[in-house]
Amino acid sequence: MEQEKTMSGEEGLRLIERMIFVAKQEQRVDGVGWIWWGWALFAASIFTLVNLRFNWVSTYFFWNALGVVALVYFVARYLQYFFFGAGKTVRTYTCELIRKLNLGFFISLFFIMIAMNGILSPMAGFPILVNLYAFWILIYGTSMNFRPFIAGAFVAWGLGIAGLFAKTFEGVMLTHAIAVLCGYIIPGYMANTAFKKLNREVAAYSV
Amino acid sequence: MFKDLDPILHSQLRLAVVSLLVSVKEAEFTYLKEKTNSTAGNLSVQINKLKEAGYIDVAKRFKDNYPQTTCRITPAGIRAFEQYVKDLHSYLNIDGRANGNGKK
Numbered sequence: 338m339e340q341e342k343t344m345s346g347e348e349g350l351r352l353i354e355r356m357i358f359v360a361k362q363e364q365r366v367d368g369v370g371w372i373w374w375g376w377a378l379f380a381a382s383i384f385t386l387v388n389l390r391f392n393w394v395s396t397y398f399f400w401n402a403l404g405v406v407a408l409v410y411f412v413a414r415y416l417q418y419f420f421f422g423a424g425k426t427v428r429t430y431t432c433e434l435i436r437k438l439n440l441g442f443f444i445s446l447f448f449i450m451i452a453m454n455g456i457l458s459p460m461a462g463f464p465i466l467v468n469l470y471a472f473w474i475l476i477y478g479t480s481m482n483f484r485p486f487i488a489g490a491f492v493a494w495g496l497g498i499a500g501l502f503a504k505t506f507e508g509v510m511l512t513h514a515i516a517v518l519c520g521y522i523i524p525g526y527m528a529n530t531a532f533k534k535l536n537r538e539v540a541a542y543s544v
Numbered sequence: 545m546f547k548d549l550d551p552i553l554h555s556q557l558r559l560a561v562v563s564l565l566v567s568v569k570e571a572e573f574t575y576l577k578e579k580t581n582s583t584a585g586n587l588s589v590q591i592n593k594l595k596e597a598g599y600i601d602v603a604k605r606f607k608d609n610y611p612q613t614t615c616r617i618t619p620a621g622i623r624a625f626e627q628y629v630k631d632l633h634s635y636l637n638i639d640g641r642a643n644g645n646g647k648k
Binding site for chain 1: 554555556559560563564566567568569570571572574575578579580629632633635636
């Protein structure tokens with residue numbers, strides 16, 4: 338871009354449009370985190386469901402294992418953030434909101450998990466977790482203006498309510514697995530596809 | 545022709561910088577350089593002009609022994625950008641009418 342290059346009015350408007358389009362990319366997510374987190378929860382639900390039939394290990398073994406792995410991962414991520422920073426060269430208001438939302442979500446998640454190891458029955462605890470997932474997905478989807486997450490949130494809420502009325506723990510695990518599939522995994526893959534498409538468009542839009 | 549357009553914003557690189565900053569909370573110099581495809585020297589000069597006009601705030605600090613320059617748009621910058629877009633639209637409408645393509 339040359340110094341003090343003159344522009345026509347149309348060129349000015351096109352430049353503004355292009356730069357706003359480029360900046361918009363920063364407010365998109367690649368969905369990879371959702372996919373990994375979704376598959377981890379889905380696997381824990383399904384392995385627990387199968388384990389209830391075959392009694393390989395204790396009932397909550399897979400959930401406890403996931404809880405430990407998740408706790409170590411998130412502590413490591415926050416330590417990395419505090420000591421080395423986010424490593425991003427641009428900050429948006431949406432990304433700031435999402436970061437705080439994620440922090441609130443994981444604190445609430447561990448709060449419920451602690452309650453489930455004490456006073457809260459897992460029969461009620463897992464539908465409450467699904468309710469928390471739905472809330473998280475709804476805010477996330479709204480802030481990103483990504484409808485599959487918003488739709489996934491309402492489906493997850495429906496499954497969370499169904500889980501509350503399930504007669505067996507197998508039923509709770511099944512509704513949990515389907516909620517994760519509809520709320521995290523499918524919208525995650527759709528977000529990933531949309532992100533890749535946007536990247537291609539931005540590349541084609543280069544100054 | 546564009547005598548009433550804000551001369552600070554009516555420059556390709558400065559307009560690109562302000563258009564980027566209006567969409568984000570803050571951006572580092574390296575981000576602006578990459579997205580505007582400009583040279584460090586030219587970008588630095590244009591950022592100083594925007595800063596002198598009060599359109600952006602520039603914060604300089606050190607991170608891991610490297611200088612880090614962060615820019616963010618000011619309320620005056622947002623107002624100037626909005627006015628610039630409005631003026632640009634009105635000019636284009638006048639041009640359009642002259643060509644017989646304007647909206648009535």
